[in-house]
Amino acid sequence: MLKVDRLEMRFGTRLIQREVSFSVERGTIFAVMGGSGCGKSTLLRHLIGLLPPAAGRVEYDGVDYWASDEKTRTRLRAGFGMLFQSAALWSSMSLLENVCLPLEQHSPLGRAEREARAREVLAWVGLEAFAGYYPADISGGMKKRAGLARAIVAEAPLLFLDEPSAGLDPISSKRLDDLILDVRERTGAAVLMVSHELPSLFGIADDGIFLDADSKQPIGRGSPRELRDHAQHPTVRAFLRREEPPGPSAAAPNLAPASS
Numbered sequence: 718m719l720k721v722d723r724l725e726m727r728f729g730t731r732l733i734q735r736e737v738s739f740s741v742e743r744g745t746i747f748a749v750m751g752g753s754g755c756g757k758s759t760l761l762r763h764l765i766g767l768l769p770p771a772a773g774r775v776e777y778d779g780v781d782y783w784a785s786d787e788k789t790r791t792r793l794r795a796g797f798g799m800l801f802q803s804a805a806l807w808s809s810m811s812l813l814e815n816v817c818l819p820l821e822q823h824s825p826l827g828r829a830e831r832e833a834r835a836r837e838v839l840a841w842v843g844l845e846a847f848a849g850y851y852p853a854d855i856s857g858g859m860k861k862r863a864g865l866a867r868a869i870v871a872e873a874p875l876l877f878l879d880e881p882s883a884g885l886d887p888i889s890s891k892r893l894d895d896l897i898l899d900v901r902e903r904t905g906a907a908v909l910m911v912s913h914e915l916p917s918l919f920g921i922a923d924d925g926i927f928l929d930a931d932s933k934q935p936i937g938r939g940s941p942r943e944l945r946d947h948a949q950h951p952t953v954r955a956f957l958r959r960e961e962p963p964g965p966s967a968a969a970p971n972l973a974p975a976s977s
């Protein structure tokens with residue numbers, strides 16, 4: 718469904734990642750892992766058409782996104798649902814209006830039907846009583862849930878979720894994981910999720926890739942559980958086991974006075 722081939726990511730001359738290759742099949746929950754600043758959100762921007770990569774290919778069902786004309790790109794983007802890291806709700810719109818937006822852009826439904834559908838999805842994420850609220854008047858976790866509602870309302874076959882459960886309490890985080898599993902169950906969507914939350918990674922991701930900020934390339938491929946237990950690269954195992962990473966920075970400082 719999605720195939721990424723030897724993607725290279727740069728800002729100006731600064732290399733962020735190179736040799737990023739993976740594919741995501743229908744119905745899979747795929748995790749993008751790695752330390753802060755390694756390029757996970759940037760990768761998502763390359764995948765959803767917000768930022769062209771420096772090199773490499775992004776293919777949807779065999780169609781090369783960045784080599785396509787604008788009409789094809791628009792058609793492909795209609796198949797994406799996106800939850801940004803910051804939720805990125807429009808502050809001047811109510812939650813209901815925010816959630817209606819993807820339906821206005823991509824569906825033939827009339828206004829009343831759009832609103833009914835948006836209310837249904839808001840209820841599903843537990844926000845039915847807040848449809849008329851503005852983003853400034855709800856909590857961070859509620860914003861994430863409203864963002865998720867907007868990402869899933871059009872039943873897009875491909876969902877991109879940037880840290881859906883970051884900053885949530887463990888119960889809200891578990892609830893969000895359950896919602897993501899439900900969406901997959903109901904629509905068969907593929908989900909590409911950036912996450913640092915270990916319980917979430919081990920609980921719901923079937924497959925994934927680990928990006929390394931130091932070597933600026935992927936250093937692990939596979940499900941988070943497999944990587945935790947069997948990754949070749951010690952950095953990946955340490956990250957997923959919450960251990961001190963290998964390398965000089967992990968060595969105990971030598972406090973002994975230099976011998977003369």
Ligand SMILES: Nc1ncnc2c1ncn2[C@@H]1O[C@H](COP(=O)(O)OP(=O)(O)OP(=O)(O)O)[C@@H](O)[C@H]1O
Binds near residue numbers: 728751755760802
């Ligand atoms: N618009 C930009 N211009 C220049 N550099 C950028 C831009 N956006 C991101 N970067 C740089 O690219 C690198 C990767 O950023 P990115 O936001 O993709 O990281 P991330 O893996 O999502 O981190 P986090 O886990 O903290 O969200 C960072 O070093 C960042 O400074």
Ligand SMILES: [Mg+2]
Binds near residue numbers: 758759802879
């Ligand atoms: Mg990010």
